[in-house]
Structures are given as C-alpha cells and as structure tokens.
Amino acid sequence: MTYTITQLAKEFNVTTRTIRYYEELNLLQPARSESGRRIYFKSDITKLKLIFRGKRFGFSLDEIKEMVLLFDQDRTGRKQLERTIEYGTKRIEEVTTFIEELEAMRTEMEELRNEFIKKLNETGET
Numbered sequence: 001m002t003y004t005i006t007q008l009a010k011e012f013n014v015t016t017r018t019i020r021y022y023e024e025l026n027l028l029q030p031a032r033s034e035s036g037r038r039i040y041f042k043s044d045i046t047k048l049k050l051i052f053r054g055k056r057f058g059f060s061l062d063e064i065k066e067m068v069l070l071f072d073q074d075r076t077g078r079k080q081l082e083r084t085i086e087y088g089t090k091r092i093e094e095v096t097t098f099i100e101e102l103e104a105m106r107t108e109m110e111e112l113r114n115e116f117i118k119k120l121n122e123t124g125e126t
Contacts (some may be wrong), residue, residue, distance in 0.1 A: 003040040
C-alpha cells in the first residue's frame, strides 16, 4: 500500500511542510511517481512514528535521525537498539534531574505559601 503526502500529514496530524522538512533532513526518502508526486510506503509510516515518538521524548532531530537511519545500515536492528538505549539512558537521566529540580521548586513554593498564609493569619485578616 502507498500513501500520499496529504494522507501522511492527516494520519499524523501535521502539515505537509513538516513531512517535506523530514525529507529535507533525509529522514524520509519517498519514491516519486512519473509525474513527480511523492509516494510513501509502510516503512515511511514506521519512520514517522519513530520520529514523532523521539520528539515526544525530547530527543534532538540529530539523535532521531541517527537512530532512525541506523536500521537502514544494519537490518538486524542491533545497532539501532544499542544507540537508542544509549540515548534513552541519557534522556532518562536528564528527565530525572528535571523532576528533582521541579520537586525542589514545588517544596520551596509550598513553604513560602505556608509562610505567607501564617503571616496573613497573624495579622488577623483573612
């Protein structure tokens, strides 16, 4: 089964410009019809799923590109999995640090709020 750029854009709820941008980055390499129209295959849908998942998880486009294109170099998928694990471990560490920072911020904000509530109650005005 083949797909047009419009069908892919609808499927992933993005603009056709987004799909063309990924083509410019060589993340996608659609075939062309005799009239020059892009023709996408199931493999392109798989790549787009990986691209959007990678973006959702906060990977850079360079990292996504490397992970996606590694499968084309090694059809066993081993290199792709190894690199994905490497980048995933790094991203998990970054997310963990960010969560810790947010939790510390929340604690500090709660403490300040409680101080303000206490001061407000001490003035007798609520």
